Amino acid sequence: MTASHPPQHTSADDPAATTAGPQPVPTGPSFKQTERPHPLTPFVRGWLVFVAIAIGWGREIITNAGDDQFDSGGLTLILPIFGVVVVMAAVTGFFSWYFTRFVIDDEELRIETGAIFKKSTKIPFERLQSVDIIQPLAARIFGLAELRLDAGNSTTKLRYLTRSRASRFRDYLLTRAHGQKASIRDLDQQAAASVLTDLGVSDQPLVQVSPQRLILSFLLSSEWLIPATITIIIVAVTAAAGAIALALGGLIPLIIGMLTLIWRRVIGMFNFTLAESPRGLRITRGLTNLTSQSVPINRIQGVKTSQPLLWRLQGWYRVDVDILGYTQGDGDGDESNASSVLLPVATLDEVELAIGRVLPGFDLDDIELHPSPRRARWVRWFDFWTLRYGWDDRTLITEQGWFTHARDVVPHAKTQSVRIEQGPLQRSLRLADVHIHTPRGPVNAVAHQLDERTARELALSQLDRARAARAAERQGRAVDAVRTDDHQGEVELLAAFGTDRDQLLGSGGESEVFAVDHDRVLRLYRSRHEAPHRTAAQLRALYNSWSGVDIGLELPLILEMGERNGRFFTVDRRLSGRNFSGWLQHADMAQRRPALISFLDATERLQELPGPVPGFARLIGEGAPQQFSTLVDLLSSMLRGPLQSSQTQLERDLPAVAEVWNRLHSELAQRSVAPAIVHGDVCPPNAYLSQGPQGPVVTGIGDFSPHTMHADPLLDIAGALIFLELEPYADAAADAAWLEAVAVERHGREIVHWIDVYRRFYGFYFSNAYAFDPNLYSWCLRQLSR
């Protein structure tokens, strides 16, 4: 609490030091307690410098030993310099520790460094991409750990903290990074993680690599066997010739290379554990230096599974991933860097398990792989039979290699660009390569030696698939954002009605509908819905007012409403038949057209429903029924809400939007019509179809909503025609045009103009879809620019 806190007093082992934050007594507002990292930090850092220099020097001396006789006289000169450097490092370490202060509390994450040039880094919790714990050997001896905070492009290091604090901070920061509210105090009670593997109690190991397997797989790997064999041959040959000293100059770099490899592949990967923690996947590894890194799944750009020749004996694979922003840590031998290894060695089952976690929802087994044509053997005589490629609507897979077989998986949404390449030999064989570019990393997807025409088709269609996948992903994210807190109390609620998620019938922006039994459905309002009570009560009153009216159409009815586990629900009458939209996808034209006529009939029949008020009015929503004197007033009031969120976007995408807006108003002002019930969203997903004597006909319309009003009945007729264009089956646009012709025949030519006007109305009305449904939004833009 006090601003003038003596630094040494703040023992880093005392969790209460940070948690006694500024909340309890709101005295001085701006003085927040910051603290220093652990006091042993300078020693550890000094030690690290010492080791680094020792290794560097040692390497130099050993490398040169082959050529020159080692000069022991130089040592007397070197040692004092060495000592000075280490002392200087320790002094710098002390100052850098002394001037480093940090605060991690419920409000912020801030690190201040620098003696002369002060630097304060404040990282917003949401920007944190990953939080890793790294323990070099020296730090490990003292029970200290470094916290590495990765936010987009920059990595901030906080060293050193006690290990238990570091892992508590890590858990807390990751919770906050996921956008969840948490207080750092809540995490203090959690049990500490194991010293050896840094696995917390709540962590569930998915794959653990045993030391035996790691070592055996290393000995069998090609990257080890090749230099090892070369070394043995050189030694054997030169020893036979009695001139082993001559080969030393060549052997030493080779041996250093091999030692580095052991360091990286065995020591660095020792005790490798891939675990599922409450905050995502986590990897811990390392014998001397313990690294604990989280796997940021949303930044994974591709997955590579590879298998060196001899691993086939054991059925082992290695899995690497491209993670955006991770340069390959292997480059400069800094094995404590976050690396791109997902599994150093694993069986097929484990590989599938891990890939299932990093690419959730991808069905890789069902992707049919095509071999390259036989004539590829003239170019790739050494591995032409291993070349394969295939794709589905979400991913592309390529396979190649005999000596080391590799399989690259790239989700379409991560494709950066594509390239077709063809050399002279390939040209004479009519073959070409297709490269799928992904961000820097081990994944390198190339479909080798395809037939020219196939290559071109693959490359050009890949960009379309990538675009579609990105659009779907954006939409998914928006939907996810809507859903994040939606599952609260849901399971219990569904169970209370004897239903579950598998019984989901449909979902919209406001609610989700689950089947309860033959006659009833459970409508669960989304928890972000502002006023479910009001909406449901108004709908119930409306439905009740229609219960005595028979218009030859089934309408919904609310049987029960209530709140449970913090979620608002209603139990509605289940409309008989099947969803019209689902049926349309598979019906042929001969069946579709009569059904569409019945859909138009049903829409027209809606206007026979009695309205609760005489004039133009909004029927659902705040202050409803809210009456308006003219149609144009009502409709512009309807548009106000959506436009509030979409106006800027529309102005950007459609320069003439103001003109379209004014024209719509002047045209609507000319419309004179008697008001009737308007559903506002008559579209196939809201219609139900049953088998009639002459074939399937639309027998029910459901889902009245805040779109419902008392207005021009032509709004619904226009809606029924134009929303049909949005249906995802091939002939939807043709059917919509055809149905419009039918409507024109019934109501006269002048409705063509009004359908056009209402296209623009709906274009504005649904334009807030830019945030969650790019498809619908681009449809809106098309309506507005007609």
Add this chain to the structure above:
Amino acid sequence: MEELFAPPVYEWKRLSPKFRSMRQLTSIVVPPVLLTIPAVIVGVASGRWWISGLIWAAAAVIAIVRLAFVGRSWRSWGYVEREDDLYITHGVMFRSLIAVPYGRMQLVEVESGPLERAFGLATVTLKTASPETGARIPGLSPEEATRLRDRLTELGEAHASGL
């Protein structure tokens, strides 16, 4: 054959003829200049100037061969701005066609070295998150280069889609 690298529907835009002139000049000048140094060294060191003569002859052959290919190489370049992506093709022996979606572009660079400036040319380079993309259009007139840069940046913003 040609259709493998043709853009769908559109016509390729070609490079400025000045690019061909520049390449013709470099083809003639560069090999003799580069090979003169080893030729002189060999001549002076060994005294066998006929070896130097051979090296110069080789330089001349290389220059002529390169000169013969300049026209084809220049014609092989092409680019086209489509609705959603940019296509670039080039290469005579080793041909390639690259397609970069506007939404993936992170950076558009215009460069012009001293030689290029002398010829009134500029190079446009597109960068994505992938280092392999390597989309480069050399030999553009400065106006075209600036227009392309502005256009691509604008399209990039319009199509921007995170990673």
